[in-house]
Each structure stands twice: as C-alpha cells, then as structure tokens.
Amino acid sequence: MTYKNLFKSKAETWSAAALALLVLVVLPLLLPIFRLNLFGKYLTFGFVGVGLVLLWGRCGILSLGQGVFFGLGGYCMAMFLKLEASDPISTKIQSTPGIPDFMDWNQLTSLPWFWVPFKSLPFTMIAVLTIPALVAFIIGWAMFRRRVGGVYFAIITQAIALIISLGIDGNQGLTGGRNGITDLRTLLGWDIRSTSAQYVLYYVSALLLFACILFGRYVVNTRMGRVLMAIRDREDRVRFSGYDVALYRSFIFALAALFAGLGGAMFVLQVGFMSPSLIGIVPSIEMVIFAAVGGRLSVIGAVYGTLIVNLGKTTFSEAFPEMWLFLMGGTFIAVVMFFPNGLAGLTEPGGFLSRQWQRWAPKSLLSVFRSEVEPPSEAASEESLLKGATEGVK
C-alpha cells in the first residue's frame, strides 16, 4: 500500500504527518502526565469522530446515538476491570464477597449471567470489538432495509441513546446505575493508574486511533467508498444500478460503531470509569459536533476537531463555566451555517479563508488542516455519479 493510494494528495499526507507528530511526539514531551491523560481521553472521542466521518460525511447517515456504541465498548471493558477489582479477598467485608460493590449494595447475591463471561480477558476483547458492531448492524439492517434514512434515522438513534442511558441508569444492581462502574484499578494485575501505565495507554490509544484513520482512509478509497459516496448523493440511482444500499449502509454503520466501541474501551482504561453520562443524548450529539468542527468529510480533520473542541471545553468550563455553553452553542451554529465542511473545509480551494491565507501563509502551514475534501454535491450530475459508481470497477 503506497501513500499514493492511501492518501489522495501530498497535502493530506502532510496533515496526517502533522497530526502524528503532534500526538506522538510534541504532546508527550510538552505536557505533564495529568494533561497528557486528558488528551488521551480526547483521543478516545476521536475514534467516534473517525467513524462519524465515514458514516455521516461519506455515506450521508447522521447517527445521534454514537454514544451508545462508545458506551457498549466501554462497559464491556469496565465489566472486566470491575470483576478483577472485586476479587473475594478485597471485597471480603461485603455480605457476598466476590461480586462488584454496587451489586452488594443492591442486595444481589450472585453475579448476573451476562457478567459471567467478562471474567475472561480474551472474551472481553472480542466483545469490545464485536458487540457494538453487531448491535449497530442489527439496528442498521432493520432500518435501512425499510429505507429509513436521514432525519428519521437521526431521531430514532437519538431515542435509542435515551433508552439505553435511562435503562442503565434505572438498573443500579445490574449496571452500577447513574454512578456507573467506578473504582477500576488493575488490568491483569497491572496498575492502570500509575504514571508509566498512563503513558503506555496513551500511546496504545494513539496508535489504535491512527490504525482507525488509516483503515478509514483505505475504505474511502476502495470501490466501496465510491459506492458509499454515490449512495449519499443519489441513493435511488445506486439502488437502480443493482447495489444493495441497505447492506452497504449497515456495514458502514457497524464499522463506525466498532471504532466507537474501541474508543470507549480505551476511555475506560485511561479514565478508570464508565457511566451513562457518556451514553445519553448530550454526549452523543457532542460527538457529532467534534466531527462537524473538524470537517465531516475528513477523517483527519475529525480528530483535529475532537482535540480542539475538547480542549476548548476543558479550558472554558474551568475558567468561565457560564460562557462555555454560549460558546459551544455558537460554535454549533457557526460551523453549520458558515463552515459546513469544518476546519478541513477552511483551506479548501475557494473556501472561506483560503484566498486570504494563500497570500500570507506558507504552503506547508496551509496543508495542516487540509485533507481530501469532496463536498457533497447538492444535485450530483449524472456524469459525476456514474464516474463515482463505476470508477472502482475499472
């Protein structure tokens, strides 16, 4: 796989390289471990952003329930860690030793059946990778086959996010309820709260994120990526050409969920808890705005967007908690109305700032945010559609 077929242009390679330099070298050198751990947390949201670019930017499906998949991956990981943390010796003061503390508080006397397999790390890792994807595929298949898309899909996925977060919230004995699963300390005896572990976990998340970015770019450039874009622009014509639109959409929804689940698992490892507050309506829609700010068409832009919005959120909500919601709301509106392609779209030829910037900024600086930008055509011409759908066949 050469860079020629993975990245479209030199500019895009530049922006990927700049991101790699920033995340892998600059941040770990500059920041104390506490701040680096925060960035590690932001990176885990980047997984969701990459998935959303594929799903929303490339395929035109807006899911407002990505928090559910983030949460599913996170809860799988958290259940394993919690079971390890509640071994019979350290929980001997409970009336039933060996079960998580919140179950004991809720008068449960044995481990619920769905917790039992999570005693095994291999099962947990498989579950992190498959459960979110499988759930997404089933939901997607049920809906896309009936040609539910666009607005209705967004509303239904949002309702699912509400249902799951309320459901977890309401079953304290089984799930830890509103507080979630907390007090996670070790992974197979390895203290995940130590400084060295936090460095290792940061690098693991960063490398996994780059793997997702590369895989996302790879998918976009395959024949399948072309079909996905064609579905976004003119769904009916793709269907008439004999493609199974529902299957393509379900696949990409499942892939985005897989990324999100992976992010959730890495979140739990770095932050040490999981709760319904990361699943519901608000976090799910915030994840969409990460992707929107970075640029809904660019997988790398989405990661930049995630980092910038989260950094802004942490900084502003520490310094001016009142201003934060105004700023966040204003960003939503401004991005949607003035920069629909986000940061990645700013430097797009003919974009909002590019003409000004080209005069002043050196080319390499320009290309930092820039990556493949192919804005959705409002009415795709027949030629471009045919080209899009058949290019891969040649």
Added chain:
Amino acid sequence: MNIQELWSIFIMQGFAGISLFSVLLLMGLGLALIFGQMGVINMAHGEFMALGAYTTYLCSSLVQDHAPALLPVYFPIAIVLAFILSALLGALVEWGMIRHLYKRPLDTLLATWGLSLILQQTYRSIFGAREVTPTLPEWLMGSFKPTDSIDIPINGVFVLLLAGAVTAGLMVFMFKTAFGLRLRATVQNRLMSGAVGINTKMVDRMAFSIGCGIAGIAGAAFTTIGSTGPDSGSRYIVDAFLVVVFGGAANLLGSLASAFGIAQAQSILEFFLEGTKGKVATLLFIVVVLMFRPQGLFPSKVRS
C-alpha cells in the same frame, strides 16, 4: 387488590397520563407543523416550551408583586403572552438561521441544538439553575371526586381543555383559512405554489413561528403540572419527536393519537414498574414499532 381498586388506579393514572398527554400533544402539534409540514428538525423546540413556562412564571411574579387582585385572571393572559413571545422568537430564529438551511435538514438539527444550548444557558443566567413554579390561581387548585376512590385534579382537566382548544384551533387554521390553504399548497409543491403567487418565504416564517408559539402554550400548560428549570424543555424533546414520527409525520390527527397512546402507556406503566422503567419500556416499544413501520401509524398520502 380487588377489581374496584384496580379500576380506580387505572382511572387515576389515566388522568395523570392526561396531563402528560396534553403537554406532549401541544409539543407535538408545534413539531408536527415545523417538522411534519416543513421538514425542519427543531431541537430547540423544548426551549421554546421553556420560554412559555418562564413567561408564565414572570407574569405570576409581576402580578403577585404589583397587582395581587389580578391573580385569579392572569393565567389566560399569560398563555396568550407565552404564545406571542415564543412565536416572535420563532420568527426571529427562522429569519436568522432556519431559512438558510431549508435544503439541509440534518444541519437544521445541529444548528438548532446549538441554539438550544444557548437558550438553556440564557435561562440559567436569568432565572438561576433552580426550578421555579408560578403561583397558580385558586380555581386551578384542588380536585373533584366523582366517587370515593377516584380523585381527579382540576389542573389536569384545564390542561386537557386547553390542549383540545389549541388542537381544534390549529385544525381550523390549517383546513379552513386562506393561510392554511397556502401552507398546505407550499408543503405539497413549493415551486408551483410560488408560481401561482403564494409568498412561500412568508408562509415558511409564519408556519415556523406558529409552531414555536404552540410550544410556548405547551410551556404555559406545563407550569400547572410541574416546575420549570432551564433544561425542562430538553427533557421532553425526544418524546415530542417520537410523538410526531410515531403518528406519521405530516398528520395532525396521527400526532393526537400517538401523544395519547404514549402518555397513557408511560403513566400506567410507571405505576406498575418502578423508576424510569415505564418510560424505557414505552420508548423501546415505539422504537421497535418504528423499525417495522417507519412511516408511523397514520402515514399521510401526500407525495413528497
């Protein structure tokens, strides 16, 4: 528990459900106009409802401080004011934001979500994070008892009548007035409506602001059954969207039926299952039904 008691529980939970039904219906009617007819996803709809509720609260405080004699009669005025203020804000939002986004429905969702964040924080800055309750007039308090074991609160009945009146008014407006005719024409065929001389931009703005105004009335009604906080509106937004989608987006009567079903199911289930499980069960049922019947219960036969 004998049959008689069970029956009483059903009636009383049913009436508790009626209050929820009325608020959901008023929210749903506004959304049916904005989302069902115009295709705009207004995530800030709940904040328009909160605006109506805060307007009622402001009226009640002003009347209490300056003219206590007016306390029995201020409530209907507050409802009208809630409608006017929400409709004005709606018109402003349509002019500043929505009209640029009609071709991008998913983007209206994001932009209005941003608006809802801003409005929530505005309410929090002005009224504080604590929930507020207006002083209700005497005649809204209390309840009447048809039998010994049944107790029906008057405010529930009032809200039901209000919701009924608004529904009837909206029906008349949509199907019997010249403006309603223009609105329906614009929804069915925008280009042709423009060609025959209908000012479709004005129709859009009016429809959006009336939808928001009805949300304001929902807020005024809401103050009789619960207290208002900055995020009161956002708690109802998903339910309201489900009401509209479940009923069949462009169908007002469908919204009526689905609001009734959802509110009743939720309130009766809440009695038998503890905590939020009643709500979870209801929402889950709706989502599953929508997966199998995405067009909703009563799809409209208008070609899109």
